Amino acid sequence: MIDRRLVTNFDWLMIGLLLALATCGAVNLYSAASSFETSGSPIYLKQIYWFCLGLGVMLAVALVGYQRLSVLAYPFYFAVVVLLVAVLLFGRVVSGAQRWLALGPLVIQPSELARLAVIMVLSHYFHRRDQAEPYNLRQLILPVALTAAPALLVLKEPDLGTALLVLAVGGSVILANGVKIFSLILAAGGLLGAMPLAWHFLKDYQKRRIFSFLDPESDPLGSAYHLIQSKIAVGSGQFHGKGFLAGTQTQLHFLPEQHTDFAFSVVAEEWGFIGSVIVITLLAAVVYRGLMHAIRAKDRMGMLIVVGATACIFWPTAINVGMVAGLFPVVGIPLPFISYGGSSLVSTMAALGLIQGVSMRRFVFHRS
Amino acid sequence: MGFSLFGRRRHRAISSSLPRSRSFDPSEAPAARRTIIVAAIFAGLAFLTLIGRLWQLQLLQGDYYRGLSENNRIxxxxxxxxxxxxxxxxxxxxxxxxxxxxxxxxxxxxxxxxxxxxxxxxxxxxxxxxxxxxxxxxxxxxxxxxxxxxxxxxxxxxxxxxxxxxxxxxxxxxxxxxxxxxxxxxxxxxxxxxxxxxxxxxxxxxxxxxxxxxxxxxxxxxxxxxxxxxxxxxxxxxxxxxxxxxxxxxxxxxxxxxxxxxxTIDLDLQRAAQAALGDEVGAVVALDPRNGQVYCLYSSPSFDQNSFVTGMSSKYWEAISSDPFHPLKDRAISGLYPPGSTYKIITAAAGLAEGVVTPQTVINCPGEIPFGRRTYKCWALKKGGHGNVELHRAIRESCDVYFYRVGMRLGVERLAKYARAFGLGRPTGIPLGSESSGLVPDNEWKKRRFGEPWQDGETLSLAIGQGFNLTTPIQLARMVAVIANRGRLLTPSLVKTVHPNDGSDPVPEPPGVITRVPVPPKDLELVHQGLVAVVNEPGGTASVARVAGHTVAGKTGSAQVVGLHLYKSYGTESQVPWKYRDHALFVAYAPAEDPTIAIAVVVEHGLHGGSSAAPVARKVLEAYFGATPRPEKPSESPGPLADYPDPASVAAGLKPPPTLPGGKRRSTPVPEAQPAPGKPVTGSNAAPAAQGQAKPKPAPPAQAKPKPAPPAQAKPKPAPPAQAKPKPAPSAQGQPGLFKPKPFKPEAAPASSATGGRP
CATH class of the missing domain: 3.90.1310.10 (Penicillin-binding protein 2a (Domain 2))
Known part of the structure; x- marks a missing residue:
């Protein structure tokens, strides 16, 4: 059944990187949540459970393989779209946003599946068309629509961060497949033109965040306060950090959402520049490992899937760390492996499973 | 770390056996390969930027931020x-x-x-x-x-x-x-x-x-x-x-x-309702039949709202939550009561609209009628029944047998249809939570609920408002307002205006939905005349509801709480335990000529609408009229006058001119009005009012005429005392926006013009 080459070509280094990241994440969550009084198992333990589940999912995805999974690309995609619509209709409202859907005892966040669906459906689409030359604008209409549909549904929840992520991942796949330079410039121009339209979709608090990012004075009490406190946390970590469990910003709850969106500020505060660079380097290594697999992939579909999955690590890292360090507006995007969040962790690991699947099969040919 | 991005290990791509794609090796596709290298460079730059930023924050500005964090006193x-x-x-x-x-x-x-x-x-x-x-x-x-x-x-x-x-x-x-x-x-x-x-x-x-x-x-x-x-x-x-x-x-x-x-709530009426209900359990709803604005919504017993805010003692909470009368329940919108005889308004309207009776149809009331295996009694059984009755008298004296017959001819489905048209069986839409829908029973409901078909005998009970029927006081107020405004079913509102916090102009609340009941105005007019008779004619069941200076139209009702057998087993009414006594109901509107207030009163276990609910309504109406600048009676009298000898209906061959009871209230205004413009009428005022009524009763309609011309009247009824109401002689004034002209208005016109001789 399982080809021996599948095992030898399994990317064990990647697994090592993930384990290292997950360890950093759990340790950090222990500290970030240590001053909360919570009921049930502590957050870091839950994160470990989620990671183990994620490993299982990753393994399963890798073993089934992307060719077989790609048969399900469209059904999966449409199922996710249906779930996203269902969330808007029946979802559970938490903090004014409707993101969770209860399916029996299981509560899921379909927006986390959206990027997987977009990766699968786009790579399947491009693979089927199998067009060597770069795509022009007209040919891109359908792929862009396939990306935008779930992104808009997610935006409607409203979840700006995840919606951006879906767009970024879809965009990465489309770019990797090849777009005419001229078309690219045109599209970028069009996108700038469409900004006002997108603005219309943003919720007030999202607009305020962007305003306050552009002009922190405009909202000193809301997101600018978060931004300032996060910068204080990061900066005060200095080179060595304040030490485990010793971050004053963290332990005194000056940080907003310190176990989710702002988990990295805790790393930066308690472990300093060294710790931050280690975590960023680990994530960068995963990204480079992914791109390497993309170059080695044996067919177009494999390459595109790997690029998409890698984008699932790269974009959240760039945006989240950028946000925490005051380079980006405050958008709710979790940092892979470091921020607490089961759905996001498992879906990230599933994406990594796709990479493994492609990597394992780079020498194997379909014996159908 | 394995940054073997540019790793050399290339493998030949053997042409693929994949069914739908040719093999593709990025390492052999320079474009794809280039793209990925660009991506890698981009990612590298991004990571470097992040690290650079951290360098800046943590190393270059680290001391500054460390200082801030140590004194983080923001x-x-x-x-x-x-x-x-x-x-x-x-x-x-x-x-x-x-x-x-x-x-x-x-x-x-x-x-x-x-x-x-x-x-x-x-x-x-x-x-x-x-x-x-x-x-x-x-x-x-x-x-x-x-x-x-x-x-x-x-x-x-x-x-x-x-x-x-x-x-x-x-x-x-x-x-x-x-x-x-x-x-x-x-x-x-x-x-x-x-x-x-x-x-x-x-x-x-x-x-x-x-x-x-x-x-x-x-x-x-x-x-x-x-x-x-x-x-x-x-x-x-x-x-x-x-x-x-x-x-x-x-x-x-x-x-x-x-x-x-x-x-839209008027504190004066709330107080009047509170005072009038006293220790009784019940509810009062009063609204404006022209637009649905609720003047009064009171449920008794009430409770102290403030105790919920200041944190109540556990004793008070205990008392309030274990009170058998449930003070927290808003009976006005969620109390469910069989409508009793007030439902006859619907039965009558339905009967006329469906043509199963005409105003002249005479039905004999021997005091009871047999139907199926049981006998259905009229409340006047002891007096030997009502004898031959037609619509007007049937309403006035609330003859059960008449309405049994009408109900029989209509059948349950048609009754239910009209009940729904009058707003029963669903929430009225008043902007409060926890409103009850009530119940309009029909064949389908019976099957669903009990698994058995509707029995014709139940239609009889239904026709006089007993049986499965359930209504809330606010539904009843809205129902009677339909008669008052000749056919429009309103959505009650509580908020008149919202005053924006930015100081801009007050925003009036948009009016609610208004639907029309499928009953021709002339039929509603007949029901209206019956309701006037209930209060004002001899033999009517609610003469206690008369208010000095204004014609009230209304209908009493009592709703059975327990079966007749149990009830009778106690002998006289006063021996029936309180909790088994009938609920007393009264619905009314006034002034009859041009109603500006419609009211529904329920007194739980109050026995008779006429004896316990109607007086409550009267007190609230007195408060309403007392607080309203009283219009000069002269102009007013013609209205009521006119509506009695209703020539139109006579001409149409409708009922015979009723005993003209109208006279009485017309004269009452005279004594009452002068003393009390703008002064609240308190309970004690009832006495003079009663006197007034008693005396003038015989007064012939002719009286109306001599009254002086109405002084120029201004419209708005609210506070400003200088203004009087447009209530009187509406037709003459051609007041817009109220009811459409109905048969009776035109008649009123000659009368008032004759009287008024207005400029």
Whole structure:
């Protein structure tokens, strides 16, 4: 059944990187949540459970393989779209946003599946068309629509961060497949033109965040306060950090959402520049490992899937760390492996499973 | 680390056996390969930028930020908004905000929790458990955020805390806006009350609107208009010293007060209803039959709204929640009662509209009729029945047999259709939560509910408002308003205007939906005349409802609570235990010529509508008219006059001219009106009124004429005393927007013009 080459070509280094990241994440969550009084198992333990589940999912995805999974690309995609619509209709409202859907005892966040669906459906689409030359604008209409549909549904929840992520991942796949330079410039121009339209979709608090990012004075009490406190946390970590469990910003709850969106500020505060660079380097290594697999992939579909999955690590890292360090507006995007969040962790690991699947099969040919 | 990005290990791609694609090796596709290398460079630059930024923050500016974090004394202090005020229709303040003192603890500033606990217990009686609970609820929020321990401190506690302030580190007395209801019992059910927000509400609300410890509407308008009333919270960024005292304000965003509301409710009528019901259990609903604005919505027994805000003693809570009469229940909108004979209004309208009876149809009432295996009795059985009755008399004297027959001819489905058209069986849409739908039974319902088909005998009970029928007082008020306004079913409203917090012009509430009942105006006119007769003609069942100076039209009802057998087993009525006695109902509107108020009264176990509900209605109507600048009677008299010898109906061959009872109330106005313009009519006024009625009764219609011309009248009825109401002689004035002309108006016109001789 399982080809021996599948095992030898399994990317064990990647697994090592993930384990290292997950360890950093759990340790950090222990500290970030240590001053909360919570009921049930502590957050870091839950994160470990989620990671183990994620490993299982990753393994399963890798073993089934992307060719077989790609048969399900469209059904999966449409199922996710249906779930996203269902969330808007029946979802559970938490903090004014409707993101969770209860399916029996299981509560899921379909927006986390959206990027997987977009990766699968786009790579399947491009693979089927199998067009060597770069795509022009007209040919891109359908792929862009396939990306935008779930992104808009997610935006409607409203979840700006995840919606951006879906767009970024879809965009990465489309770019990797090849777009005419001229078309690219045109599209970028069009996108700038469409900004006002997108603005219309943003919720007030999202607009305020962007305003306050552009002009922190405009909202000193809301997101600018978060931004300032996060910068204080990061900066005060200095080179060595304040030490485990010793971050004053963290332990005194000056940080907003310190176990989710702002988990990295805790790393930066308690472990300093060294710790931050280690975590960023680990994530960068995963990204480079992914791109390497993309170059080695044996067919177009494999390459595109790997690029998409890698984008699932790269974009959240760039945006989240950028946000925490005051380079980006405050958008709710979790940092892979470091921020607490089961759905996001498992879906990230599933994406990594796709990479493994492609990597394992780079020498194997379909014996159908 | 394996950055073998440019690893050389290329493998040949053998042409693929993949069914739908050719093999593709990025390593052999220079374009793809180039793309990925570009991506890798891009990612590398991005990571370098991030690290560069961290370098900048942590190494270059590290000392600065370290300093900031060590003295991080910048706190965000919440400034909760004050709630919108609520006024009655005449601008009297009903719901206010007053300063209140609450006891809070700031966890960060507490040195020794046990110590604090024992001191608090000694000083102000807060148990250590209470403290522990507050501490628990504060978990997960910044330790400098105050946590409320006690929402309400009395003066004594305040004094003690102030004295021992320095021995209680972390304890802070905060002044906050506290809702205060000016007329707590009068307005309890309408305005409702507030309660502290709970965790699930907090998480379901949009970000930043609420905080732990906020109060939200829990009942009544406070709940249904929460969004309008709540306002927007502000905050202050302040620098504090090591003990948490504010040193200076760095930034501030003001809280925005909620919008103020002016209600349609009239406090005078609420009070009148409260006084009139007294200790009785029941409800009063009064509304404007022209537009559905609710003047009065009172449910008895009532309760003290303020106790919900200030934190009630457990004793009061015990009392209120275990009270067998459920004071918290708003009977006016959720009390369910069989409509009793007030339902005959619908039966009559349906019978006429469907043509199963005409105004001349004579039905013999021998006091009871056999149907199926049982006999259906008329209340006049002891008197030997009503004999031959036609519609007018049937309504006036509430003849059961007449309506049994009408009901039989209509059948349950048609009855149900008209009942629904008159707004029964579904919520009226008044903007309050917890409104009941009531029940309009029909064949399908019976099958669903009991699994058996409708029995014809049940139609008989239905036709006189007994049986499965269930209605709420507000549905009844709306139903009778349909007769008052000749055919329009209104949506009751409670809020007249919203006063935006930015000081801009008040925004009137959009009117609710209005539907038309499928009954021709001439038929409604006949029912109307019957209702006038109920109050004003000899033999009518509600002569107690007469109000000096104004013609009242109404219908009594009593709703059976237990079966007739049990009831009879007690012998006389006074021996029936209270809880088995019939509910008394009365619906009415006035002035009959041009109604501006429709009212429904239910007195639980009050026995007879005429004896216990109608007097309540009268008192409320008196309060209404007393507080309204009284129009000059001269102009008024013609109206009632005219509607009796209704020539149109006569001409149409309708009922014979009824015994003209109209005279009486016409004359009453004379004595009453002069003394009391703008003065509330109190209960004691009833006496003169009664006299007035008694005397003039015989007065011939002719009387009306001599009355002097009505002085120029101004329209609006509200406060300004100088103005009088347009009520009188509406047709003559051609008042827009009220009812459409109906047969009786035209007649009124000649009468009034004759009388009035207005310029």
């Amino acid at each position: 706190r965000l202090v919440d400034v909760p908004p004050s709630r919108g005020l609520i006024f009655d229709t005449k601008g009297r303040l009903l719901a206010d905000n007053r300063p209140g003192f609450s006891l809070t603890v700031i966890p960060e500033d507490v040195d020794d929790w046990d110590e604090l606990g024992s001191r608090l217990e000694k000083l102000v009686g807060i148990s250590p458990e209470e403290l522990a609970r507050a501490r628990e609820s504060a978990a997960g929020q910044p330790p400098f955020k105050p946590v409320r321990l006690r929402a309400h401190l009395d003066r004594e506690q305040l004094a003690v805390l102030e004295t021992f302030r320095y021995e209680l580190p972390g304890i802070k007395v905060q002044v906050e806006h506290r809702r205060s209801y000016v007329y707590p019992r009068e307005t309890a059910h309408v305005i409702g009350y507030l309660g502290e927000i709970n965790q699930s509400e907090l998480s379901a609300s949009p970000k930043g609107v609420y905080r732990m410890g906020d109060y939200v509407g829990r009942y009544g308008l406070e709940k249904s208009r929460e969004r309008v009333l709540h306002g927007r919270r502000g905050a202050r960024q302040v620098e504090v010293d090591a003990v948490g005292r504010e040193l200076k304000v760095l930034q501030e965003v003001d809280a925005v007060q909620g919008h103020n509301l002016t209600l």
